[in-house]
Amino acid sequence: MSTASVNGTDHPLPGDPRRTLLDWLREDLGLTGTKKGCDHGQCGACTVIVDGRRINSCLSLAQLHEGDTIETIESIGSADALSTLQKAFVTHDGFQCGYCTPGQICSAKALMQELADGWASAVTDDVATVPDISREELRERMSGNLCRCGAYSNIIAALEEVIADQPKTPAGAA
Known part of the structure; x- marks a missing residue:
């Protein structure tokens, strides 16, 4: 089976x-x-x-x-134990109606791994280097997730907070 x-x-x-x-x-x-x-x-x-x-x-x-x-x-946190991403979404009001939020958070979790792995995006200036984590970069990477309520700036603020709190490790480092 x-x-x-x-x-x-x-x-x-x-x-x-x-x-x-x-x-x-x-x-x-x-x-x-x-x-x-x-x-x-x-x-x-x-x-x-x-x-x-x-x-x-x-x-x-x-x-x-x-x-x-x-x-x-x-699998990403629970009501009793929110993940770091979920806490940041709450802190920055990264949702309004909440319908898109599960997809946004799953996408954001994968985005964090992409950044850690040094993956480039369509707006990465130099694909041979670790991408700069600008607002433009984050907006591009989250562009596949729409929010009918328009909470985009709050979602980006939540991502910026989580990224700022992560240890800085060069791409490819073990």
């Missing part, structure tokens, strides 16, 4: 090869933190982390994730 690890627990993948990762997570596994927004990969509300990379779960078939490690918002 094909399985995938979701938030640290192995689950059998659905038998229907047409089932999206989003629908499997929400409807079959009851992980409703991942939201169905546009269902076309344009809004980012369904963002989850698969093997360390953020993806739009509405565009991916569940059966394609055999053996993968999938993280949803449910």
Whole structure:
């Protein structure tokens, strides 16, 4: 039987090869933190982390994730023990209605790893060096996650706080 690890627990993948990762997570596994927004990969509300990379779960078939490690918002802190990112979102009012917030936080968590790994983005000046963590860089990296309420400046402020609190390690250093 094909399985995938979701938030640290192995689950059998659905038998229907047409089932999206989003629908499997929400409807079959009851992980409703991942939201169905546009269902076309344009809004980012369904963002989850698969093997360390953020993806739009509405565009991916569940059966394609055999053996993968999938993280949803449910694995990033809890109401009793918020993650650093979640605390920063609260402090900076990085949400209003909250519908996009799970996808925003999953995307932000993956963004932090991308920065730590020295990945470039479309606005990185010199792709051969560690990217400068400017507001422009953060906005570009979060551009796949839309917020209908317009909390973008607050989201960027939350990311800046978390980044400022992280130890500075050169990309590629162990």
